[in-house]
Amino acid sequence: MDLKTIIFYVFAALLIFAALRVITARNPVHAALYLVLAFFNAGGLWLTLQAEFLAITLVMVYVGAVMVLFLFVIMMLDIDIKRLRQGFWRNMPLAATLGVLMVAEMALVLSTDYFGPVAFPGTKMGADYSNTRELGRLLFTDYVYPFELASIILLVAIIAAVVLTLRRRKDVKHLDPVQQVAVKHSDRLRVLQMPAEKEGE
Amino acid sequence: MLENYFPVLVFVVVGMAFGCMPILLGWLVSPHRPDSEKLSPFECGFEPFEDARTKFDVRYYLIAILFILFDLEIAFLFPWATIFKEITATPEVKLFGFAEMLVFIGVLVIGYVYAWVKGALDWE
């Protein structure tokens, strides 16, 4: 067993542990942080597959951005865990059936020859091989159309986010920085000429 | 490629240890004289009225969502920027490679302008 295999097993074990804790942790914030750990280890696993760009992007986008939003939402929602757990046993049979089905489907797909180790021989890359470069070349030649579609999806997401969450508050007193900067001393200060008062009166 | 990441892995482990050790040592070495006033949450001389974890302005979520979207955009821009010199060096794809990124950025600028006009980027 070489170092790479050991590292794989460490990452895989941590990933499974973290994923289990995501669904068993009682405190939602703890669950979210275990999900962060899971993403980390998933990134590590991708790295062992030489998918450098994807692995680091996974950490950057999911850990650095998506989970920050998750934490924001969870922290604010004040989730009542007792109420959440009420329907647990009632929904259990349906959830278990779905879970078993998904596991069976994945097992069926993954056990075929298409996904076996034979189908993915480890490719040896040269010293100057750059994962990002190769991805860039593919993305901007063969996959231009999906790439541009991605921008449309991002656009839809921006508009949806703004429409769904933006609520202007009516009671806010708003300051316009432009007006603040443009203010002149004559707008604020008036110098009055007054006759000097005599001493002693 | 992977052997390049071995030092990084070690460094991350060392970094975590480096983050935890001083706190642990400090906890062990320092005195412990607990006091109900000392251990109470910091407020301006009051007992806290309510739980500190309250709701906060929805604007913060909007910022977080916009950050995710722009982060994704950056993730797409990085491979393009890395090979841009090669794109300009090949005459037949030169304009095409530039134009497709202009379209990509253009579409996102529409979203950005929308958010701006709607006031999503204002902080009242």
Next chain:
Amino acid sequence: MEASVLHFFEWLWGPYWSTLWAWFKPVWPLIWVIMKIVAILVPLLLGVAYMTYAERKILGFMHVRIGPNRVGPLGLLQPIADGLKLFFKEVILPTKADPALYFMAPALAMAPAVAVWAVVPFFDGVVLANLDAGVLFLLAVSSLGVYGVIIAGWASNSKYPFLGSIRSAAQMVSYEVAMGLALVCVLMVSNSLNLTDIVHAQGRGIFADWGVGALSWNWLPLWPVFLVYLISGVAETNRAPFDVVEGESEIVAGHMVEYSGMAFAMFFLAEYANMILVAAMVTVFFLGGWLSPVGFLPDGLPWMLAKMSLMLFLFLWLRATFPRYRYDQIMRLGWKVFVPVCLIWIPVVGVWMMSPFNIWE
């Protein structure tokens, strides 16, 4: 390097060396990496310690004061005294706090600030991990710093830390967008994600051929982007004038309110380590790293350190000069000024590179 270190050990242990070597040979790569990590961490920690001293001293001079001058000659032992004091101070765990997360937060703030240094090149080839995707790694790991802040604020279960952490998290993510977009321009002209290559790319050009390399570094052709990156770096590290997170007149000390002793010290150290990191990054991306500004002087590590010191001085200077920004102004600057500047400059650089006036051939 590795060979000479081994040679030194051989000389040190004399006749026992061959037995020792038989034991250590399998784990030697690990030991070698750890030795290199120590060689990075120890100067970094000294830098962090004396950065606090430099800050107090320089701010003192800017305020026409003397600054620390009691502990040791010229007050030079002040950081060590401060460190020892913090070490023996009680670490308080507030009653309402979440204990595990409360102690994890400072470690989570410190770990990324340290781990990023794995990819920072100090000189040609002097880098712990010469990653091909160094810039990505840098962006990914430095974006983790926000967790220390969020978790600290939430785990303390106290109002000021909670408000401070949310403020600071929103500020940090906003400026990360600007930083990422600024880096896209740098990548376009340097044609690589590797930090060493980015430095080398700055050493080429018309001005470098004329012997004034300083003018061919990225800061001049990418001037607006340079400013965006520099100011975003200040905002990302929550330094003055963007330090609303610990605006003491509003929310006491933000997410650090409940922390004391060594746990507080970790946040403090992480902030300074991040400052030094931002200085190193600005140097690598825009100021030519270890390259010499003029042709007749050799390149070398002193240049890198000199440029970093200049940037760090700038950090302190900013703190002494500018009043604190208001929160809405900070968010406006990030989203409404820096993002458009970068979004415009990316096509501008693109057109420039395709035009006959391309200076990055």
